[in-house]
Amino acid sequence: MTGILFDLDETLIDRTSAVHQFCESLWHGQKIERQMTLDAFTLRVLDLDRVGYTPRSEFFDQMWAEFRPYFSSKQDIEFSFYQSVWETPTLFDGVLENLSVLRAKHVPMGLVTNGSVKAQSAKIEHSGIGPFFSVVVVSEAVGLKKPDSRIFQEALLDLGVDAEDCWFVGDHPVNDIWGSKQLGLNTGWVHHDRPWSVDVEPCFDIQGQGFSDVMSLVIPRVLASL
Numbered sequence: 001m002t003g004i005l006f007d008l009d010e011t012l013i014d015r016t017s018a019v020h021q022f023c024e025s026l027w028h029g030q031k032i033e034r035q036m037t038l039d040a041f042t043l044r045v046l047d048l049d050r051v052g053y054t055p056r057s058e059f060f061d062q063m064w065a066e067f068r069p070y071f072s073s074k075q076d077i078e079f080s081f082y083q084s085v086w087e088t089p090t091l092f093d094g095v096l097e098n099l100s101v102l103r104a105k106h107v108p109m110g111l112v113t114n115g116s117v118k119a120q121s122a123k124i125e126h127s128g129i130g131p132f133f134s135v136v137v138v139s140e141a142v143g144l145k146k147p148d149s150r151i152f153q154e155a156l157l158d159l160g161v162d163a164e165d166c167w168f169v170g171d172h173p174v175n176d177i178w179g180s181k182q183l184g185l186n187t188g189w190v191h192h193d194r195p196w197s198v199d200v201e202p203c204f205d206i207q208g209q210g211f212s213d214v215m216s217l218v219i220p221r222v223l224a225s226l
Contacts, residue, residue: 002225003161007170008113014090022084030070086122094212099132110135112155135159147179173197188214
């Protein structure tokens with residue numbers, strides 16, 4: 001049996017776009033435009049966010065420390081963030097179409113994502129992709145984080161497929177591609193025109209600029225093995 005595991009943020013869900021929406025909402029709503037440009041504000045927020053790798057409590061503390069004059073409380077910032085990033089997630093082009101093709105062929109699919117259960121569950125629910133996946137492994141729930149190979153092993157066991165018969169599709173060179181490759185999974189790297197990490201040697205089997213680019217190469221290989 002051939003299966004596919006996916007990363008969530010920046011692979012299926014366009015988290016960066018959501019953070020841009022968060023920034024624009026704050027910039028207009030709190031009159032930050034009177035002090036700095038939208039581009040400057042967005043760049044600073046993205047720097048603090050670090051593509052979601054800054055712990056949320058630390059991120060909100062930093063936002064409150066830097067932009068306190070524009071808000072009545074730190075909770076205002078948190079509420080706006082949750083609305084933009086958790087409750088109104090945006091899928092990359094082609095996600096639903098490609099997942100539908102795989103579901104029609106009864107290919108087992110799962111998610112392996114770092115983050116909190118609350119955040120990741122909200123994004124999965126509000127994006128509408130939950131029904132496609134029989135397995136969802138969230139780092140907080142299992143006490144393991146990518147690139148630890150044990151989190152991928154957990155997903156493989158739940159999915160009921162062997163590593164050599166499974167693909168992992170993700171955007172992060174180390175956490176997604178290198179991490180899953182340690183167990184021998186086939187790997188598809190969604191690079192978004194970002195460079196490969198200097199920390200590890202390239203180890204992807206296929207690559208593409210966007211999700212659909214990668215899936216156009218993965219799906220024929222999966223279907224040929226059914």
